[in-house]
Amino acid sequence: MSWRDLDEGDVRVRPNRRGSRPRTKERPAHADAVIGMVIGVDRGRYTCLIPEVATKRHHQPERVVTAMKAREIGRTRVVVGDEVALVGDTSGDPDALARIVRIEERRSVLRRTADDTDPVERIIVANADQLAIVTALADPEPRPRMVDRCLVAAYDAGLAPLLVLTKADLVDPAEFLASYTPLEVDHVVTRRAAGEVLGLAELRERLEGQVTVLVGHSGVGKSTLVNALVPDARRAIGVVNDVTGRGRHTSTNAVALRLPDDDGWVIDTPGIRSFGLAHIDVDRIIDHFPDLAAGTGECPRGCTHDEEECALDEWVAGGHAGPAGVSRLESLRRLLRSRSAAEEY
Template sequence: MAKRKINKQQQRRIQAKHRQRSQRARDADVIDSDSLGPEQVGQVIESFGRQVNVESEDGTLTRCHLRANLENPVAGDRVIWQAGDEVGVIVAIEERRSLLSRPDFNGQPKSIAANIDQMLIVVAAQPPAYANLIDRYLVAAEAHGLKAVIVQNKSDIPLDEATEAMLKNYDATGYSLLRASSKSGDGLDELKASLSGAISIFVGQSGVGKSSLVNALLPEANTAVGELSHAADKGRHTTTTARLFHFPDGGDLIDSPGIREFGVQNLDRAAVERGFREFQPYIDQCRFRDCRHESEPDCGLRAAYERGEISETRLQSYRQIIAEIEG
């Protein structure tokens, strides 16, 4: 009797089940070991799916597996773990005060980093800075209660007129704007001072020089630096997983993978509106409490735009994000 053929989707499901069984078996081998030490607190430095590098309180790094049914921890997580002969086991993840995520290939949220205090949005002359991507970061920062700082890297390369005007508009809105160059060293002292005493994360498109900034701020980090792909004006992904670095004088920095899209699908309209901080004085001036700021009469937001008090770029970004989450 001929074997029944299976399609590619069925093949993927079978392979996924095999991987899950293999992982459970590996987890069991570690968890059942009699050589596990006492539970202790650690911090996740880097995550590789079901394995992570955990730093103990004395600064030692240990590769750890996860207990079965435990979600994947990410850089910045505080965890409870036990040391083994060669590898350790994470038994619990402590409560997070913040968690950043981005959409995966299936549009589902994928966690990037945890317990962040501030987000540094890195832009540069190349690849071009897009207002809508920056606005998505700012919305996420406001939603998570994070301080947002915009960093122009490669400040030795002049920006075009439109990009310069865009950055000055963010500065006028009240967001901190720093200019630095990992090549010349200009602005690095001010940037380092802004990172002191907090857990910060660098976000931005690939190719804007996040890893180069990390190298300039922390030469011992020695992170890989990729070349810009001039053919498509998009950076090649150098950092493939978020990684946490310590500053000798205090403060931590997480270098994240380059992100060309940043999803805010888990937020509602009110949360998105709060992410546009210059909108707040005018939203209360709308006649209707559920005003969508489109064609409703006596809309305070549209009136402010018509008076030139809100930029067209920011209003368009807001509408595009709302259309996405309510589409």
């Protein structure tokens, strides 16, 4: 058959699989990207708040934008509290969808692992200033080891810890607080009376101007506090199981909520059963006890600082750690045991 007998239907052109555009490692700079704060995460969609921008030439009001991760983000996890660069449709219209092309440098990161044998870190929130550890004094019973673990996580992340004790109308908080006096942990006590939550004024003072993440077991009253602090939050409130003594999970995702009068943010997180600390080096815990860390120089190699050969006992007995040395050493070792104990609290 001659080529003169062929028409366009008889010709097959093999596509160039390599394409016409040469590959490059250079990525767009996205100079026109706007910066927003991630305030919610739900099934691959990120709710971001873009602040108001006012200049002489134009004015853009504050708006909430829904976004998804761009390909260049890869597997990097975007969490509540992250400041991200957004491109695409950032109008905030109901059907608009922007893209997150960059995560700005994080000031702080609060992490945990599933347990003390799991090497995989899970980032809870980013860019928080303080960690509010919410625990009930009764119904359910307080779990000091969980509190200790949260304290270790706060110290490691560089967050200021704040103990928030609820249901003080059921139990006097004095005995529970006595064990944390040597650590000099700030605290707020709340109680219910006549259908109201007392102690909120003091709690608001501690939260003012801060980004605070709230962590605690289910049923300790965390959502009740959030609803009282942010009336429009409408967080679901659970009950405590009479058999297990544990609360039912009502919050499934972390969410950032702005306090009235723009005085700060609270980040409500789902209730937790355990708080793994496999990612934290024991030596970093001791660094938060400078009065005791100075005495570790005489410890034997590989000392866990919770054994008979530890030099800290002699250091404290010699008065080098001050009048509170004994209680401080006890607190340190309690935290170290919390780091090494592989069980659910």
